[in-house]
Amino acid sequence: MRAAVIGAGMAGLASARQLALAGWEVDVLERADGPRADGYMMDFFGLGFDAAERMGLLPRLREVAYRIGAVEYVDARSGRRTASIDYDRFAEALGGRLLSLMRPDLELVLLDALADAPADSVRVHYGVTYDPAEAGDGGGGLGGGLGGRLAGADLVIGADGIHSSVRAALFGDESQFVRPLGLRAAAYVIDGAPDLHAEFDGRFVLTDTVDRQAGIYGLRDGRVAAFLAYRGDAHDGLDPDEDAPTRLRRVFGGLWPPIDRLLERCPPHPYDDVVAQVVLPQWHRGTTVLAGDGCQAVSLLAGQGASMAIAGAELLADLVGPCRDAAAVEAALGEVERRWRPVVEEKQAAGRRAANTFLPPDRLRLLLRRWTLRASSLPVVDSLVMRSIAGGTGLKGRAGA
Incomplete structure (x- = not known):
């Protein structure tokens, strides 16, 4: 056959x-x-993790997986951390059956x-x-x-x-x-930025912002990855003649100094597509x-x-x-x-x-997410939040990556 x-x-x-x-x-x-x-960091767990184990792929996947201690949210104006998610607790909620993979x-x-x-x-x-x-x-x-x-x-x-x-x-x-969910996502990886890599090596940092969210994290061999999520799809007036780097600089320029440095190095053809089902x-x-x-x-x-x-x-x-x-x-x-x-x-x-949690459309829902994440440090709330994440979206899916 x-x-x-x-x-x-x-x-x-x-x-x-x-x-x-x-x-x-x-x-x-x-x-x-x-x-x-191209591509972004993913939480790999659930049915696919089980399938990969049956297929004999887990040893190879573990070799290329990244160790992430926490996902940090930061205020884009001050750079101050506003909330975080303990990645180890998420992994614990999944019985350790979780990998972070590019x-x-x-x-x-x-x-x-x-x-x-x-x-x-x-x-x-x-x-x-x-x-x-x-x-x-x-x-x-x-x-x-x-x-x-x-x-x-x-x-x-x-x-x-x-x-x-x-x-x-x-x-x-x-x-x-194809059912757009009102969002777009972009991702790319740059090399030759030792200052950014030194600042974000071993960290997964996201801006705590409304309607747009930028993420940055250090990878192996000195590379740095960008993840950018923003509101918009193919049907809401995006200029079809505007190339992706120009659009990303227009939407995210001035959001946060480290992101501005990433945008300066945006490649000609980054991943940039509608978020849809x-x-x-x-x-x-x-x-x-x-x-x-x-x-x-x-x-x-x-x-x-x-x-x-x-x-x-x-x-x-x-x-x-x-x-x-x-x-x-x-x-x-x-x-x-x-x-x-x-x-x-x-x-x-x-x-x-998860749409409004992923990218809050207003400050009220942003604050609600922030308060929920801060409350997750309390034992009872922590258990509920981690079970919710494990049962639905991934940690970086909730966080914006």
């Missing part, structure tokens, strides 16, 4: 590895020229893990686009010069993100399915199926996008892996959706509830 996976992100790579271990031949098509270097590091671990499959069973093709005009037997087009060789795939997995081309080919324009009535058609954010985007407000991508990919491979004909594959895809959709819907509901 042969599968074509469109997208070499977390859902795509995890699906490819698990299917190859089940005896499939898999080709992964990725339009980017190589693994992505998205590019997680992707590289999954890419390296393809070597666990039989030799030549997985092939990753970078710089290859998906062309829906070249339809294969599975109902998906496979462009970039590989269409002829892959057109007979027994399964096509659309793991090409929230703006999925596979989904568009199957079900129509994304405006029907994906809701659609069906995830597959024939033997073509959507995976990851293409069908189950929970948004960074839910704090478990990477976790859900890997757990969903494991379930997909577990159910489809034993199939040996198209009818069995299609039936298995229906079972994946029946089992996984309620889980996705629960996480999406948690993400919607």
